[in-house]
Amino acid sequence: MLKVDQSSPLVMASVAWTFNLANGTVIPILTSAVETITAPEYINRTKFDSITGSLELSSLTLDDTGLYEVMMIPPWGHPLPGECNLQVQVRVSGVTVTPNTTELLEFSSSVRISCHVSTGTSLSYLWMNGSSEITVSSDRVQVGDGGTSLTILNVTRYDRGPYTCNVSNLISTQESAPLTLHPIYGPVSIQIYVQVDQVQIGQVLHLSCRAESTPPADFTWMNGMNEEIGSGADFQKTATLLDSGEYTCLAVNSITKLELRAVQKAISNVELKTNDTVFVEFRDSAVFTCSAKGSSPSFLWMNGSSMVTVGNWVQIGAGGSTLTILNMTRYDQGPLTCNVSNSVSNFILPSPNISDFLLGSDLNVSCSAQSNPHAQLKWAFQGDRLTTTGPELKLHSVSEKDSGLYSCLAYNNVTQLYSNITKSINIGRNLCNLCICISI
Ligand SMILES: *[C@@H]1O[C@H](CO)[C@@H](O)[C@H](O)[C@H]1NC(C)=O
Ligand SMILES: *[C@@H]1O[C@H](CO)[C@@H](O)[C@H](O)[C@H]1NC(C)=O
Ligand SMILES: *[C@@H]1O[C@H](CO)[C@@H](O)[C@H](O)[C@H]1NC(C)=O
Ligand SMILES: *[C@@H]1O[C@H](CO)[C@@H](O)[C@H](O)[C@H]1NC(C)=O
Ligand SMILES: *[C@@H]1O[C@H](CO)[C@@H](O)[C@H](O)[C@H]1NC(C)=O
Ligand SMILES: *[C@@H]1O[C@H](CO)[C@@H](O)[C@H](O)[C@H]1NC(C)=O
Ligand SMILES: *[C@@H]1O[C@H](CO)[C@@H](O)[C@H](O)[C@H]1NC(C)=O
Ligand SMILES: *[C@@H]1O[C@H](CO)[C@@H](O)[C@H](O)[C@H]1NC(C)=O
Ligand SMILES: *[C@@H]1O[C@H](CO)[C@@H](O)[C@H](O)[C@H]1NC(C)=O
Ligand SMILES: *[C@@H]1O[C@H](CO)[C@@H](O)[C@H](O)[C@H]1NC(C)=O
Ligand SMILES: *[C@@H]1O[C@H](CO)[C@@H](O)[C@H](O)[C@H]1NC(C)=O
Ligand SMILES: *[C@@H]1O[C@H](CO)[C@@H](O)[C@H](O)[C@H]1NC(C)=O
Numbered sequence: 001m002l003k004v005d006q007s008s009p010l011v012m013a014s015v016a017w018t019f020n021l022a023n024g025t026v027i028p029i030l031t032s033a034v035e036t037i038t039a040p041e042y043i044n045r046t047k048f049d050s051i052t053g054s055l056e057l058s059s060l061t062l063d064d065t066g067l068y069e070v071m072m073i074p075p076w077g078h079p080l081p082g083e084c085n086l087q088v089q090v091r092v093s094g095v096t097v098t099p100n101t102t103e104l105l106e107f108s109s110s111v112r113i114s115c116h117v118s119t120g121t122s123l124s125y126l127w128m129n130g131s132s133e134i135t136v137s138s139d140r141v142q143v144g145d146g147g148t149s150l151t152i153l154n155v156t157r158y159d160r161g162p163y164t165c166n167v168s169n170l171i172s173t174q175e176s177a178p179l180t181l182h183p184i185y186g187p188v189s190i191q192i193y194v195q196v197d198q199v200q201i202g203q204v205l206h207l208s209c210r211a212e213s214t215p216p217a218d219f220t221w222m223n224g225m226n227e228e229i230g231s232g233a234d235f236q237k238t239a240t241l242l243d244s245g246e247y248t249c250l251a252v253n254s255i256t257k258l259e260l261r262a263v264q265k266a267i268s269n270v271e272l273k274t275n276d277t278v279f280v281e282f283r284d285s286a287v288f289t290c291s292a293k294g295s296s297p298s299f300l301w302m303n304g305s306s307m308v309t310v311g312n313w314v315q316i317g318a319g320g321s322t323l324t325i326l327n328m329t330r331y332d333q334g335p336l337t338c339n340v341s342n343s344v345s346n347f348i349l350p351s352p353n354i355s356d357f358l359l360g361s362d363l364n365v366s367c368s369a370q371s372n373p374h375a376q377l378k379w380a381f382q383g384d385r386l387t388t389t390g391p392e393l394k395l396h397s398v399s400e401k402d403s404g405l406y407s408c409l410a411y412n413n414v415t416q417l418y419s420n421i422t423k424s425i426n427i428g429r430n431l432c433n434l435c436i437c438i439s440i
Contacts (some may be wrong), residue, residue, distance in 0.1 A: 012032070012050075012053050012072045012073060012074055012075075013033065013073045013074060013075045014031065014032060014033040014072070014073045015030075015031070015032045015048075015050075015053040015070065015071070015072050015073075016028070016030070016031045016032075016070065016071045017029040017030045017031075017055050017068065017069070017070050018068070018069050018070075019064075019066055019067075019068055020066060020067040020068070020069055021066055022066065027039070029042050029046065029055065029068075030042065030046060030048055030055065032048060032050055032053075036048055036050065042057070044059075045057060045058045045059045046058075053070065053072050055068075055070070060088050061088065062088050062090060062121065063088075064086060064088050065086060065087055065088045066085075066086060067083060067084070067085050067086075068083065068084045068085075068086060069081070069082070069083045069084075070082045070083070070084075087122075088121070089121050089122065089169055089170055089171045090119050090120055090121045090169075091119065091120065091169075091171060091172040092117055092119065092120035092123065092167045092168060092169055092172045092173060092174040093117070093118050093119045093120065093174060094116070094117055094118025094119065095115065095116070095117050095118075095165060095166075095167045095174045095175060095176040096115075096116050096176050096177070097113050097114065097115050097116075097163060097164070097165045097176045097177075097179045098113070098114055098116065098179075099111050099112070099113045099179065099181065100112045100113075100114070102181075102182070103184075104155050104181055104182065104183040104184060105155075105183065105184050105185075105256075106155060106156055106157055106183045106184060106185035107154055107155075107156065108154065109154070109155050109183070110151065110152065110153045110154060110155065111151070111152050111155060111181065112149055112150070112151045113149065113150045113151075113152075113163055113165075113179060114145075114148060114149045115127075115147075115148045115149065115150075115165035115167065115176065116148075117167050117174075120167060120169055120172070120174075121169060122169045122170065123167050123168070123169055124147065124167070124168055124169065125143075125146070125147030125148055125165060125166070125167055126147075126165070126166040126167075126168070127143055127147075127150045127163065127164075127165055127166075128163065128164045128165075128166060128175075129161055129162075129163055130161065130162060134150065139153070140152065140153045140154060141153075150163065150165075152181075155181065155183045156183065156185075157183050157185045157186075157214065159181055159183060160180055160181050160182065160183070161178065161179060161180050161181055162178030162179060162180045163178065163179045163180075163181070164176050164177075164178050164179070182214050182215075183214060184214050184215065184253070184255050184256060185213070185214055185253075185256075186211065186212050186213030186214060186217065186251075186253055186256075186258070186260075187211035187212065187213035187217040187251040187252070187253055187258065187259070187260040188211065188212045188213070188260065189210075189211060189212045190209065190210070190211040190249065190251050190260045190261065190262040191209070191210050191211070191262060192207055192208070192209050192247065192249050192262045192263075192264045193207070193208045193209075193210065194206070194207055194208075194264065203238070204236055204237070204238050205236060205237055205238070206234070206235075206236045207221070207234070207235045207236070207247055207249070207264070208233060208234045208235070209221075209233055209234075209235070209249035209251065209262065210233065211251035211260055213251065213253050214253075215253065215254060215255060217251035217252055217253055217260075218231070218251070218252045218254055219231060219232055219233050219235075219249055219250065219251055219252075220249075220250045220252070221235045221247060221248065221249055221250075222247070222248040222250065223246065223247065223248075224245070224246035224247075226248070235247075235249075245265060245266025245294075246263065246264070246265045246266065247263070247264045247265075248261055248262070248263045248264075249261065249262045249263075249264075263295060264295050264342075265293065265294045265295045265342075266294055266342070269291075269292060269293040270290070270291070270292040270338070270340050271289075271290070271291050271292070272288060272289070272290050272338050273288070273289050273291075274286050274287065274288050274289075275287040275289070284328050285324065285325065285326045285327070285328070286324070286325045286328050287322055287323070287324050288301075288322065288323040288324075288325075288336065288338070289318075289321060289322050290321050290322070290323075290338035290340060291321060292340045294340075294342055295342050296342050297321075297340050297341070297342050298320060298340070298341055298342065299319070299320035299321050299338060299339070299340055300320070300338075300339040300340075300341070301316060301320075301323050301336065301337070301338060301339070302336070302337045302338075302339060303336055304335065308323060308336070312326075313325060313326045313327045314326070323336070323338075363394070363395040363398050363402075363425070364392055364393070364394055364395075365392070365393045365395070365406055365408075365423075365425070366391055366392050366393075367379075367391055367392075367393070367408035367410070367421070368391055369408075369410035369419060373412070373413075375410035375411060375412050375419075376389065376410070376411045376412075376413060377389060377390055377391055377408060377409070377410055377411075378408075378409040378411065379393045379406065379407065379408060379409070380406070380407040380409060380420075381404060381405070381406055381407075382404045382405055383405070383407070393406065393408075402425070403425060404424070404425065405422050405423070405424055406422065406423050406424075406425055407420050407421065407422040407423075408420065408421050408422075408423075
């Protein structure tokens with residue numbers, strides 16, 4: 001509605017309103033002297049106040065934009081001219097965004113998104129990527145054509161959007177519906193998830209495979225012999241004796257035909273070794289190494305029924321697979337166990353019984369006696385005297401027949417007293433045994 005007010009209290013002798021088009025054509029609207037004459041096209045949408053000379057124009061259209069002039073002639077004095085520039089604004093409506101293509105391949109496709117409006121004048125455009133404004137144009141992202149287009153070169157998977165075009169003018173603002181792009185990429189980041197920790201025969205094994213991909217990847221499952229055993233992201237089967245414990249998930253992007261696979265292997269070939277075979281108490285360090293085949297094994301060390309606690313003398317390293325005991329004592333007999341597990345299997349391997357001695361190793365058994373003068377020390381095995389004398393009995397390359405009762409005989413040649421002590425020594429077959437020197 002337009003209202004021009006020549007705020008004069010005078011009753012004018014005559015008033016004339018005209019509308020001046022840009023091309024110079026002057027359209028008379030109204031003249032008022034003795035009587036008021038309104039041009040027919042304005043009759044139904046003008047109100048004229050003969051006292052103030054003001055004109056009110058309603059039902060405006062875009063065509064009403066332009067310059068309005070008035071000439072008022074008072075009963076006496078000079079004519080009073082006036083003018084008014086009218087800018088008719090139209091509300092923004094029908095904002096839509098359209099991409100020039102929807103087939104986008106990551107790193108190789110470019111897209112141009114255009115913003116259209118059905119109505120609206122003096123428009124300004126704002127592009128949004130999610131909730132953030134796209135402000136500066138970069139090498140890759142350009143806003144052009146007076147703000148009406150957004151060009152993204154070499155789209156990436158992160159350019160999904162959603163994109164909206166926000167169009168506004170002085171009197172209104174409207175936002176388009178969001179546009180989400182789906183650049184084709186992948187599969188990447190494949191992962192197999194397993195529902196249970198340990199699978200027993202007869203139990204149902206639930207495996208799920210996830211991979212990032214657009215369009216979503218097609219999944220195929222294979223066993224250890226590369227035979228297809230299922231399809232779909234989720235796979236389940238009853239565990240049987242014949243299962244090799246190896247499952248492969250193959251993800252394929254149906255458009256790019258790119259493939260990615262993940263293998264889930266049960267733990268196997270578990271071994272527990274030490275770096276040495278014979279340890280002397282309070283002197284030697286031992287490194288226990290637990291190794292296994294299988295997918296992402298994790299290691300847990302147990303000392304008897306409790307978890308090994310790391311401290312000054314006990315360290316766990318190499319991703320949990322090694323246990324170092326810096327100062328072996330007889331109390332470290334544990335028994336130590338290495339618990340290897342992954343999502344499809346779990347193995348517990350006991351360390352060798354470290355109270356036994358290793359087959360084939362050299363063994364030093366020592367003996368001491370409180371005596372003055374020093375006692376003469378002699379040795380016996382299973383009650384039979386040995387030729388060895390002195391505080392140390394050295395056994396070379398021991399075998400199982402060396403297991404038995406060892407006696408140390410102490411003789412004081414002044415008091416003529418005999419003393420003996422007997423110790424059982426067990427030579428075992430274990431792969432890695434610890435020898436802890438005894439004193440008798
Ligand atoms: C000026 O424009 C009006 C409306 O667009 C048209 O009717 C008229 O003929 C034009 N006059 C001249 C002189 O071009
Ligand atoms: C003005 O309005 C009246 C009644 O609504 C109608 O009869 C007449 O035709 C209109 N005149 C013009 C010029 O539109
Ligand atoms: C879409 O626009 C981009 C950028 O202008 C251009 O590189 C691409 O070829 C266009 N795609 C199609 C299908 O027209
Ligand atoms: C788009 O990718 C092509 C080919 O990989 C490369 O030559 C070009 O420089 C890239 N453009 C931009 C803006 O990154
Ligand atoms: C859109 O925003 C995401 C982050 O939210 C960004 O990674 C991506 O590059 C942006 N794309 C454009 C075209 O602005
Ligand atoms: C659209 O832009 C206008 C003007 O910049 C702003 O006031 C309005 O909040 C914007 N709308 C949205 C939804 O961002
Ligand atoms: C075993 O490892 C410990 C600690 O690293 C080391 O002190 C010791 O000498 C090693 N034993 C052998 C036989 O290498
Ligand atoms: C080994 O530990 C014992 C007691 O735990 C301690 O008395 C001895 O000093 C330690 N030996 C070394 C070489 O640190
Ligand atoms: C194992 O436990 C015993 C006590 O039960 C403790 O004396 C010994 O130090 C522990 N050894 C290790 C390696 O944790
Ligand atoms: C071995 O480790 C797994 C996984 O941490 C655990 O579930 C299982 O109870 C452990 N077994 C023993 C005997 O500690
Ligand atoms: C050791 O002493 C016991 C008695 O204390 C005796 O019966 C045994 O024969 C002795 N052994 C040897 C080898 O002298
Ligand atoms: C007694 O033993 C000591 C040392 O073992 C030796 O020096 C000494 O000669 C011996 N005496 C006799 C009487 O055998």
